[in-house]
Amino acid sequence: MSSGKRWRPLFRLPRFGHRAISRELEHQLDDELAFHIRMREERLAKLGLSPQEARADALARFGDHERIRAECLTIDRQYAREMTMMDWVESLAADLRFALRTLRRAPAFTVITALTLALGVGATTAIFTLVHGILLRPLPYPHAEQLVRVIQSYPEKGLDLWPLSRQNAAAYKKDVTDFSHFGAYYPEGVTLTGDGAPERLMAVHVTGDFFETLGVPATLGRTVRDSEVTKASAPVAVLGYGFWQSHFGGNASVVGKTIDLDGTPTQIIGVMPQGFSFWRPDIPLFLPFAADPAKRYGWFLGGVGRLKPGVTVTHAEHQATGSMWNWARTNKDLLWGSKPIAPETTHMRAIVTPLQTTITGDVRRPLLVLQAAVALLLLIAIANVATLVSSRAAARTPEIAVRTALGASTRRVARQLITESLVVAAVGGIIGLVLAAAAVRSFALWSNNALPRIREVGVDWQVLAFALGISIASGVLFGLAPVFRMARGRRLADDLAGTQKASARTTTRRLNNTMIVTQIALSLVLLVSAGLLIKSFRRLVQTDLGFEPRGVLTATVPFPMKKYMNRDAAGPATASIVERVRRLPGVREAAATTRVPFTGVNTDGFIVEGRQPPPNAGAETQVVQSAVTPGYFSVLQQPLRYGRDFTTSDRDSSLAVVIVDDAFASRFWKGQDAIGKRMHFTGDMTWRTIVGVTSSVRDQDAAEEGLPHAYTPFAQEPNLEPVLAIATNGEVAPVLAEVRRAVSELEPGAPLANVRVLSDGVSQALANRRMTEILLTAFALLALLLAVVGIYGVMILYVTSRLREFGIRIAIGAEPSRVVRLVLREGLVLGVAGVGLGVAGALIATRWLESLLYRVSPTDPLVFAGLAIALLAVAVASCYRPARRAAAADPALALRVD
């Protein structure tokens, strides 16, 4: 067989109007027509016409030769086309029929192969669906690639992510010419009052340019106008689609109506379209606010800009940083420094990032790790199936030889084998797709919106194309294995007899061994990755947070602003609510605070009496500040190291006091008593006396120590949105009902908001890590299972092909245990090779995991060694049954002659 011929395409589509066929058709037609004219000529000549006359007459009687010829040719060509097509379809159908018949005769092979593939394709497709839906698919805004998030940073002051002030926002809008639009926003709850009970709603407060920046118009009415965002203009609101549906039944006449928000009549001017989301889906309300350049204080805004076409993110960031430096030069009094600062000498800058990266930032790395993991899993599955297919091809060698001998071309047989593989791949792919769809659906439910955009994720045509693509690709990949075998020159007689030459057998074995070693290696990479993540996650979960989140209920009580124009009234009001709640059944202890662990951080600068703050001091000048009522530390079981807790006598009129945590105290008074020392926050200049020191807590991220804490008495720093923290005696639900009733009695205009169980908040904060850990573990176990099946299959095959030899060994007196050892040794060699390769691979791969690990080195020797040994043991163990079979080889076999 010439090599050129061997590589003719196996599944060539029929080529229409093929020149050779066309020429042949013309040729035949001309013969046919010429024959007719010739016969007529002869007939006429017999009647006595001269040859010339006969010729002319025959042609005349024939008619328009050219037209007739053309007409016939058209018909013939069409006919030829139809025939070729029919041939092709027929042979394809025959191939398929034959494939189905052969596969039905080998159900075990078919089921195992299809399921193996289904697992590979299913896992890969499921993760691809997530990656595609969350990372790759553009955000649902027109030209979403132009949208950027704008935030600032001032690392010297510990402000890694520093929100914008209204003044900053106004400056960016004016100065950054790279933006065609720039809007700012901040989320803050509002209380809706009306017919029913008051309701606390999430609202995003936006500047006039916000909607235009995103480029999404209202589906009903209109969005906010720039002119509406001044103090003087009447309050207006834009509704989210879900809120419109749930509260107004989707009634179009809602535009122009008025609702009461925080006691202010607010006119509804529009409704956003279904599916419109910003950071989170289903935002009920959008309210305009003014980015007033005169408002210098308060950094709480996020910025979103739309780049002009052709402008790079880097360039816009450069411009924005320039604008920020200008602002810093003219507002040095705001920057906690007495001396003028030169912004160029600091790391102060504006941070401009594509909006999509910002939204998906936290899950990008875990998702890509998972994608890599499933890619490995798929490879293992393919290697496994390839082993199975090629073993089966070896078993079918006689059959194929017969077919070749009977005249089937190599091409035809190869095509048949590939068809079989593709049929199996298609079945596996379909099952895999079903698995993937089910997995993604249950995953979306289970993850409980911990992932951004998870609700938009689904199986679409791109996912379908992906699943189809990898199924076909893998089908071709493993289908080729036996074809390669076949393409090699071989002796027909050997093939017919089923007696392979030693060299051929070695080739098969070498191929299978390579597959096995690869599988073991890939499995180990997955196992080690999963192992590291599990270890890291366990460490994280076991981390002592410094407080007990279990059974603690938290809920915000948003006091109506109108009623509490005088903020100080909120202190006693909160105290009486806490007092009431504390006495409810099922409540162990209750308190109020301004901040619960694992929500946002409110940091403040501070000065310690008698200490000079270092110039351009960094993060050490920042502290997490919260105001708490007496009993707060008892609710959280956060032990007081020394000193005292707040009491009800810590009032507005009494001495200003503060409780700091260990981290704070030990920084300034290591080994000394901190009680009686004084400090003040940079926000207000009141000197506060330290009366107690608590233990430190990790309440921002379990993986990090975070900033030190300082607590003030709630009565001295009252807040209009106190958060109740209630330690229950177990059952949370009945307590919640009681609390609701108590609060609505005492404060009818304050609906409970953000009701959570603290431990849920903690696990929510760990949800991404937990997801990665669980999925990766699942993939690793699947990989292990596949590897075991693969090793078992190959060893069985190896033993079967050498059964005669084992028989001889036993016949001449070898102990069966020796044979067992022989086979096990074979397995051990493969295992060691695979594990060695795997360790090398894992050393490279796990470096990629580093940022996901917590207090575990990416080369953790315990994980590496443990899993390597375990995998080796599993590999050898899965050789045990094949070894037993070898030992049971019948010596008579050796004597049998085929």
Place this chain on the structure above:
Amino acid sequence: MADAEIDLLRSSLDLLILKALSWSPMHGYAISEWIDDATRSVLLVEEGTLYPALHRLERRGWIAAEWGVSENNRKAKFYSMTPAGRARLRAESRVWQRNADAIAGVLRRSSSDAS
């Protein structure tokens, strides 16, 4: 030739070819001779028009073609009737007969009415 006449000719030609081949396989020339004889040279004004008809019938599967040797030892394409063609002939000739009778009847009556 008017279009109506072409249509009529075409369908009658198809029928005649099938009829001719119902006796035995023939090559094109023989078929044309047969039709000429049978219709007293009315139908086949241009002999060549026979061939598109033959190729069309072959494509429809009503006749099959095969190269063979003619009575005077020349290579010739022989057409033979397929079972499908035979069925077609039976069905078509019945329809043709009925239509022809009906039309002939109408024409007779109309002409007598007119007079």
